[in-house]
Amino acid sequence: MSKNGNESVPARRRFLQQSLALIPLVTVGGSLSIADAAASAPASAEGVSAHYVPRFFNNEEWAFVLAVTDRLIPADEYGPGAVSEGVPIFIDKQMELPYGHGQLWYMQGPFADAVPELGYQSRLTPRECWRRGIKAVNQWCQQQHQHVFAGLSHAEQEAILRQLESGELTFDDVPGKLFFAQMLENSKEGYLADPLHGGNQTMASWKLIGFPGARADYPQVMDHPGRPYPLGPVSVSGKRSV
Secondary structure, three states, rough: OOOOOOOOHHHHOOOOOHHHOOOOOOOOOHHHHHHHHHHHOOOOOOOOOOOOOOOOHHHHHHHHHHHHHHHHHOOOOEEOOOOOOOOHHHHHHHOOOOOOOOOOOOOOOOOOOOOHHHHOOOOOOOHHHHHHHHHHHHHHHHHHOOHHHHOHHHHHHHHHHHHHHOOOOOOOOOOOHHHHHHHHHHHHHHOOOOOHOOOOOOOHHHHHHHOEEEOOOOHOOOOOOOOOOOOOEEOOOOOEOO
């Protein structure tokens, strides 16, 4: 529990509040494993469907995406996790948009290590980062554990993610820290984005942080700071939370 005065604020809620300051709320941009994920999701979950066919990821890659997003944003007592909210679907769709191809920013050399304030510095597009990273991690897991990442226990998966985040585990084709940052960024984007883009299907993250979405009457409550907003969030598409 935090000792900074936020003892009453769940860690999951603090994570989402902090993420909102860094990423836009609306980001523009295998059948066995899909069915397994749908079966393991809550009955009311809208995000993962056994009928969804990935556009970019192949079956093995899709199993990895389902597994890794489930560990990065797991379901808990405060709300559903990334998988049941459709975050893997959001990520898959983004890979086929200009964002996935790296067409939204300058992608010419020279390439060099730099502080985050100077922008994206890798020569790899997001889709290249995901594809190379998944292949490298799965090969490493196969050598070390005799299973690909999706076949490992949650504890083993989380240990690997910590190694990637710290840079302890890295690869020639893709730096481990870069791959972890890519996975975490896309997972947060999908969990907080408008449902129109595939993730946040029940608007669970918006309800958790009290964000009203695309409600036109939201400015009317600005004169009453500190009061909870009384209505549920609404998607840009008009979809309303339950």
